[in-house]
């Protein structure tokens with residue numbers, strides 16, 4: 215049990231990567247707190263873990279909204295004396311398929327709120343608990359797009375994920391003295407239902423065929439690949455790793 219007696223908050227836990235991470239943590243002994251804007255799906259995921267005999271609780275919040283994050287952390291503090299791990303997984307491209315001429319204020323805000331502000335607000339609140347206990351592991355979710363979008367249609371998403379990378383490094387410098395590590399994961403394409411449904415079966419299957427030759431390892435990522443890395447970064451085995459971004463890309467874009 216690599217996370218025995220730890221309490222871990224996983225945001226975006228109604229989604230496939232967030233859920234895989236929460237489940238991985240719980241199977242390693244953690245009590246997991248699942249947070250998501252999608253209250254119903256989050257409660258469903260939580261019930262799924264509980265039915266497996268795992269310790270889990272769910273919280274509904276729009277994490278891009280400061281007041282909702284503050285309220286959620288007040289509820290967490292009320293019920294849990296410690297918070298050892300924060301995995302900031304909430305996000306996604308909320309201004310997809312948008313060329314430069316069509317980028318809008320509203321679209322930029324959606325991407326910054328869901329991907330960057332949610333991360334910053336949750337880190338700020340979690341850090342208060344972690345600094346007091348002089349222990350913490352923070353894992354943030356970037357994307358390979360942090361380098362800049364390879365397609366011109368995901369520019370505000372790329373900008374938000376680049377912000378997550380810069381924030382991760384800044385926070386690592388600030389929190390190191392409290393025995394808190396802060397790292398980020400930057401996946402390339404990961405197979406999740408939301409993407410598959412968004413693209414439709416035919417486009418998705420064509421893309422998968424293409425990826426067999428484009429990805430050096432011959433496949434795209436799975437939520438479990440992300441969960442495995444998040445587990446390592448959240449564990450004591452990674453106690454001397456901080457301020458790093460790890461690309462989880464099957465070798466694409468080397």
Ligand SMILES: NC(=O)c1ccc[n+]([C@@H]2O[C@H](COP(=O)([O-])OP(=O)(O)OC[C@H]3O[C@@H](n4cnc5c(N)ncnc54)[C@H](O)[C@@H]3O)[C@@H](O)[C@H]2O)c1
Pocket residue numbers: 225226227228229230231232249250251252275276277278279303304305306307327328329332355356357358400401402403404405406407408409
């Ligand atoms: N799937 C990929 O190919 C891929 C690649 C790189 C990075 N990522 C990142 O991985 C993370 C998880 O995405 P996923 O692929 O599992 O997609 P997903 O859509 O299944 O999960 C994202 C979850 O985040 C939640 N969320 C979004 N905005 C929120 C907000 N403001 N407050 C609270 N919850 C919010 C959604 O409700 C959803 O449950 C995202 O940050 C995404 O940018 C995904």
